[in-house]
Amino acid sequence: xxxxxxxxxxxxxxxxxxxIAHGEPAALALVLETSxxxxxxxxxxxxxxxxxxxxxxxxxxxxxxxxxLRAEEAVRTQTIQWLEIDTRNDEDLxxxxxxxxxxxxxxxxxxxxxxxxxxxxxxxxRSRQGPFEVILDGSGAVAAxxxxxxxxxxxxxxxxxxxxxxxxxxxxxxxxxxxLLLGAGPETVLLLPMLRLLGAITTLVERRPRWQSAxxxxxxxxxxxxxxxxxAADGQFDAALVMHHHFELDRExxxxxxxxxxRFIGLLGPVRRREDLFRVLPASVREALMxxxxxxxxxxxxxxxxxxxxxxxxxxxxxxxxxxxx
Numbered sequence: 001x002x003x004x005x006x007x008x009x010x011x012x013x014x015x016x017x018x019x020i021a022h023g024e025p026a027a028l029a030l031v032l033e034t035s036x037x038x039x040x041x042x043x044x045x046x047x048x049x050x051x052x053x054x055x056x057x058x059x060x061x062x063x064x065x066x067x068x069l070r071a072e073e074a075v076r077t078q079t080i081q082w083l084e085i086d087t088r089n090d091e092d093l094x095x096x097x098x099x100x101x102x103x104x105x106x107x108x109x110x111x112x113x114x115x116x117x118x119x120x121x122x123x124x125x126r127s128r129q130g131p132f133e134v135i136l137d138g139s140g141a142v143a144a145x146x147x148x149x150x151x152x153x154x155x156x157x158x159x160x161x162x163x164x165x166x167x168x169x170x171x172x173x174x175x176x177x178x179x180l181l182l183g184a185g186p187e188t189v190l191l192l193p194m195l196r197l198l199g200a201i202t203t204l205v206e207r208r209p210r211w212q213s214a215x216x217x218x219x220x221x222x223x224x225x226x227x228x229x230x231x232a233a234d235g236q237f238d239a240a241l242v243m244h245h246h247f248e249l250d251r252e253x254x255x256x257x258x259x260x261x262x263r264f265i266g267l268l269g270p271v272r273r274r275e276d277l278f279r280v281l282p283a284s285v286r287e288a289l290m291x292x293x294x295x296x297x298x299x300x301x302x303x304x305x306x307x308x309x310x311x312x313x314x315x316x317x318x319x320x321x322x323x324x325x326x
Contacts, residue, residue, distance in 0.1 A: 009173055010200075011197070013122045013125065013132070016112055017119040024050065024112075025050045025113065026050070026071075026111075026112050028045055028109070028110045029048060029058060029067055029108075030044075030110060030134065031044040031107055032107060033104075033106040033169070034103060034106075036102050036103035036104055037103045038105055039060055039103075040057075042169075043173050046058050048067065048072075048109075052068070054068065063085050066085065067083060073109075074109040075111050079155060079156040080155045080157040080158065082106070082108060082109075082160045082161055082162075083105075083108075084104065084105070084107075084162050085104065085105045086105075110142065114155075115153055118144065120149060120151075121144055124146040128175045128176065128201065129146055132144065132145075133146070134172075136169050139157060140154055142155065177199065177239070178202075178236055179195055179202050179317065180233075181205065182243070182249075182257075183211075183241075183246070183249060183250070184214040184243070185244070185245045187310040188214045188217075189213075192204070192217035192218050194310060194314040196217075198317075200317075203218060203220040203221075203233075204222070205225075206222075206223065207225065226256040227252065227256045229256075234260045234261055237260075238262070239262065239263070239264035239321065240260070240262045240264070241265075241266045242254060242266065254267070254289060255281060258284070258289055259288070262292065263292055264317070265289060265294065266293075266316070267293060269295070269296060271296065274295040294316065297316065298315075298316050300312070301315065
């Protein structure tokens with residue numbers, strides 16, 4: 001039975017680490033080069049396992065059957081397989097699967113069974129020790145590193161079937177974004193899984209017993225006051241959300257965030273609430289927060305209730321973390 005799982009880069013690499021640790025037959029599809037209009041760029045990954053298991057996507061679904069067949073061959077032979085898919089010609093619009101993508105992908109399919117060092121590297125990547133760097137050449141030599149941790153391996157490799165092969169491909173997978181949530185509420189149990197699916201590492205700081213159950217959906221849960229977390233952990237986070245639904249706790253959080261270097265600070269609640277909070281915060285705190293503060297946090301998508309709020313916040317964060325302006 002085919003099993004297609006959501007897979008931002010985080011989900012794919014975690015699935016790869018699990019497959020290696022448990023000896024599951026699987027191959028990692030690693031995009032080496034792209035040209036034209038493609039769904040992904042160099043460095044994108046997807047996992048293909050047994051019985052149609054797939055984590056992540058390299059197209060809108062049109063190219064995956066062909067990739068899966070080559071992944072099976074990579075697993076069966078324990079050999080790197082190379083795959084070029086080129087749909088830039090006019091004929092591709094009217095023949096075959098008629099994907100109409102007008103792009104080219106060059107892919108390496110790595111059998112995972114013998115990559116014993118990679119789970120430790122993926123753990124280091126997940127803990128944001130650095131980007132996941134991969135250097136791969138046409139002979140089958142693979143060097144991977146995250147921060148100071150390294151791993152090397154040499155596969156058997158089929159001949160690369162396209163010309164102009166470089167001495168090596170050097171690919172870098174950026175470390176996952178990290179989001180700090182100060183406080184929990186009805187939208188938190190919906191927001192945390194959304195952020196995880198989008199690839200973020202989440203830390204929830206919440207000490208009220210009423211909301212402790214929300215901590216199970218976070219990667220890290222701390223029953224502490226915001227001032228006990230910041231500024232000591234300042235450099236760990238790309239974004240912070242203040243969302244206690246409690247005036248004094250939000251004031252405490254904003255005061256702690258003022259001295260941080262976090263570039264995106266989201267405050268839940270209407271403009272009037274922000275104005276009331278700013279009346280009781282020192283001028284120095286207000287001045288430090290304003291260039292980074294998004295209040296009310298979330299894109300204006302319409303709707304109401306916890307579900308709509310969680311979606312609007314996740315959308316704005318995703319836009320910010322991936323180079324947008326919102």
